[in-house]
Amino acid sequence: MNLEFSPEELAFRDEVRTFIAENYPQDLRGKQDEGDELGKEDFLSWHRILHKKGWVAPAWPVEYGGTGWTATQKYIWSEETARADCIRLMPFGLAMVGPVIYTFGTPEQKAQFLPRILSGEDWWCQGYSEPGSGSDLASLRTKAVRDGDHYIVNGQKTWTTMAQHADWGFFLVRTNSDVKQQEGISFLLINMKSPGITVRPIITLGGEHEVNEVWLEDVRVPVSQRIYEEDKGWTCAKFLLAHERTGIAGVAASKRGIERVKSIARTELDGDRSLLANPFFKRKVAELEMDLTALEFTELRSLAGENAGKGPGPESSLLKIKGSEIQQRLTELSLEAVGHYGAPYFRGFGDGDNEHPIGPDYAHRTAPTYFNARKTTIYGGSNEIQRNIIAKMVLGL
Amino acid sequence: MDFTYTETQDMLRDTLARFLADTYDFDKRQKMIASSGGRDPGIWKGLATDLGILSAPFSEEQGGLGGGALENMIMMEEFGKVIAIEPYLQTVVIGGGALKAAGGPLADALIPEIIAGNAIIAFAYAEPQGRYDLANLRTSAKKDGAGYVLNGHKGVVYAAPWATHLLVTARTGGSQREAAGVSLFLVDAKTPGIVRRDYPCVDGFQASEVYFENVAVSADALLGGEGTGLPLIEQIVDEATVAVCGEACGVTRKLHEGTLDYSKQRQQFGQPIGRFQVLQHRMADMFLEVEQIVSMTLMATLKLDLPADERKAAVSLAKAKVSRSAKFVGQNAIQTHGGIGITQELAIGHYFKRATMIEGQFGSADFHLDRFERLTLADAA
Incomplete structure (x- = not known):
């Protein structure tokens, strides 16, 4: 047991650093520095560069397009991308439906969908939550009725992140109402351009358009787009949730976040000293x-377990709970640190306007980011649901 | 980077766990604590001779198994699981650690005695006025011919009633809180002038107030340099702190397991109390804290070899977390047990008592957060 990187691992780290330095899109970097909201093409630009390099899906098995990296290499990768402030790729294809398809899909489904997830040609969204089914996800009512080789789908989904850009969505739908709730759900891949789908924006506290309502009215979905068996979709859903939770810890990004908070607090004045000199x-x-250190080493222990052949299990709930709490505390501290200048909503003026911006650069969007981060303890299974999962699956209660 | 234990390390853990399962059930532990002397010396002998594992963290040249901090962590975790009152921390981790680091003829002579189970070392470092500051010393060691004369009062010296040797911090120079002038001595516990008041501690250990009244020791008793001992003392206390974190891994895991078991048996309102969500979430939170204790212990163990400031920052971060989490797990274990938890009848209360002493041992959470801040959170970039 040791923490040192081997010479090979150090060489890999240098390779990653150089690659990022030489290939990260400059205009994307500029938008990030300005705190601009990022669009579809912004996310895809970095995605395509990584795909070309073969590094877009480190978590996938090699046979489906993964990198074959060791746990340490993956750790180095996430450290280095966070260190260089690279954006996080959209998880819906790469981290969520992709693993479901290569785990549960038919050879035809794998061939149809996986390459397009890797290339970024298909933008995915997740159709899970419904207005009446949040934490109690298994009570979902969006209905799929069999009609020959198709399902006819009717219902409403909500909190569908980035559905405004999506080509495809993976949906949990009810195919059987006569059995226990969990045993009547199927996992469908639905083309978002299908007739009968309506996407409506929901604007969140920071003013962002991230999430949407999705209405489905008599949407025809070929049966060949069902993953795994009919009524067994809950198995896929649980598998996906466990995968989603490990990524959710966000250790490397939070480490970077602490550095930013420290740097703000060294700059801000508190009387005749810096804010960081304030003992509180x-x-x-x-x-x-x-x-965060406790979380980091918990994740490293968990990754070592995965290397030894154990998949992400219910203990990933631990990473979700602690990771999300830390992300929130970071945004809280940033907002607290900037003092008065957390309040201005618009920082400056339009492009090409040379008036000096309002407040320091680092204060911009601290409040919207704080508001937005309240989502982290709610999404991916609220932290209360994660505690239920630990109680049931780990503690046997 | 690698997070796996070697086969030898797994074997060490299994061997010790099996031995302790036989020798350290709760009733036996309570009996030995109540006996005169407060311990069963046969167990220590068994660890040394039957199992041969007091040698675990010593190098092969020293007659050991070639291990180090990881082996200490493994053993401390297993001792923690049975809340053992064996003087492993004091004798092997601290005494052995100091001898390993200082080297010299005294180390060559005494390490085999530790491994054989003949030597028991107690660490006389704390003083009534000193709190957790290792340099805050009134005990003096005055040069006298070739040797030194020690005078002073050391407080709450764990395992001193059983000790053959005392590892003593004392001032050979400097003022009361100065870093310079601190020295480390290893002295025979029977040296004339050493006076003890022995007493039991709340966690089952025995300790003493130790008074040095013109205790004459030879120059050989000095470990490390005269007046320059503080870095060595800080290093061995950091190693000891991490070892106590290892013990906390075992103690808190048992607190959590015991609480889980109890919640499945105890019936109220016509069902096991473990069915109530408010208790399920509490026990889920205890699980989170125990896992973080394990993670932080591993982190600090693996960073013990770093340069001093990085080592101290890592150890302090770990101990701060372990202290807080041990408090959370211990208090909630008792709360979940209800009235029976505050009696002496069940093991759970005794685990809670040890967990509570671990919180403060070698520094509270506040002390260690403060040390971490001084080392890493400079006001200016």
Whole structure:
């Protein structure tokens, strides 16, 4: 057991660093620095570069297009991309439906969908939550009725992130109402351009358009687009949730976030000293570092377990709970650190306007980011649901 | 980077766990604590001779198994699982650690005695006024011919009643809180002038107030340099702190398991109390804290070899977390048990008592957060 990188691992780290430095899109970097909201093409630009390099899906098995990296290499990859402030790729294809398809799909489904997920040709969204089915996901009512080789799907989904850009969605639908809730759900891949689909924006607290309502009215979906058996979709859903949770820890990004908070607090004044010299603020930073270190080493232990052949299990709920709490505390500290300048909603003026911006650059969007981050303890199975999962699956209660 | 234990390390854990399962059930533990002397010396002998594992963290040249901090962590975790009162921390981790680091004829002579189970070392470092500051020392060691004369009062010296040797911090120079002038001595516990007041501690260990009244020791008793001992003392205390974190892994895991078991048996309102969501979430949170204790212990163990400031920052971050989490797990274990938890009858209360002492041992959460901040959160970039 040791923490040192081997010479090969160090060489890999240098290769990754160089690659990012030479290939990360400059205009994307500019938009990030300005705090602009990112569009579809922004996300896809980095995605396509990584696909070309063969590095877009480190978590996938090699036979489906993965990198074959060791756990340490994956760790280095996430550290380096966070260190260089690279955007996180959209998870819906790569981290969510992709693993479901290569685990449960037919050879035809794998051939049809996996390459297009890797290339970024298909943009995916997730049709899980419904207005009446949030934490109690298995109570979902969107109905799929068999009609020959098709299902006719009717219902409403909500909180569908980035559905406004989506080519495809993976949906949980009810195919049987006469059995236990979990045993009557199927997992369907639905083309978002199908007749009968309506996507309506929901604007969140920071003013962002991230999430949507999706209405399905008599949408015809070929039976060949069902993953796994009819009524067995809950198996895929649970598998996907466990996968989603490990990525959700966001350790490397939070480490970078702490560096940013420290740098803000060294710049902001608190009387005749820096804010970081304020013992109360300093203690909050130290406690955050403490909890983040605990999370990091918990994730490393969990990755070592995966390397030894154990897939992500219910203990990934632990990573979700702690990771999301830390992300929220980070946004909280940033907002607290910037003082008055958390309030201005518009920072400056349009492109090409040379008036000086309002407040320091680092203050821009601290409040919207704080508001937005309240989602982290709610999505992916709320943290209360994660505790239920631990109680049932780990503690046997 | 690698997070797997070697086969030898797995074997060490299994061997010790099997031995302790036989020797350390709860009733036997309570009996030995109540006996005169407060321990069963046969167990220590068994660890040394039957199992031969007191040698685990010593190098092969020293007659050991070639291990180090990881082996100490593994053993401390297993001791924690049975809340053992064996002086492993004091004798092997601290005493052995100091001898390994200092080297010299005293180390060559004494390490085999530790491995054989003949030597028991107690660490006399704390003083009534000093809190957790290792340099805050009134105990003095005055040069006298070729040797030194020690005077002073050391407080709550764990395992001192059983000890053959005392590892003592004392001032050979400097003022009360100065870094310079601190020295480390290893002295025979029977040296004339050493006076003890022995007492039991709340966690089952025995300890003493130790008074040095003109205790004359030879120059050989000095470990490391005269007046420059503080870095060595800080290093061995960091190693000891991490070992205590290892013990906390075992203690808190048992607190959590015991609480889970109890919640499945105890019936109220016509059902096991473990069916209530409010308790399920509490036990899920205890699980989160135990896992983080394990993660932080591993982190700090693997960073013990880093340069001093990085090592100290890592150890402090770990101990701060372990102290907080141990408090959370211990208090909630008792709360979930209800009234029976605050009696001496069940093991759970005794695990809670040890967990509570671990919180403060070698520094509270506040002490360690403060040390971490001083090392890493400089006000200016």
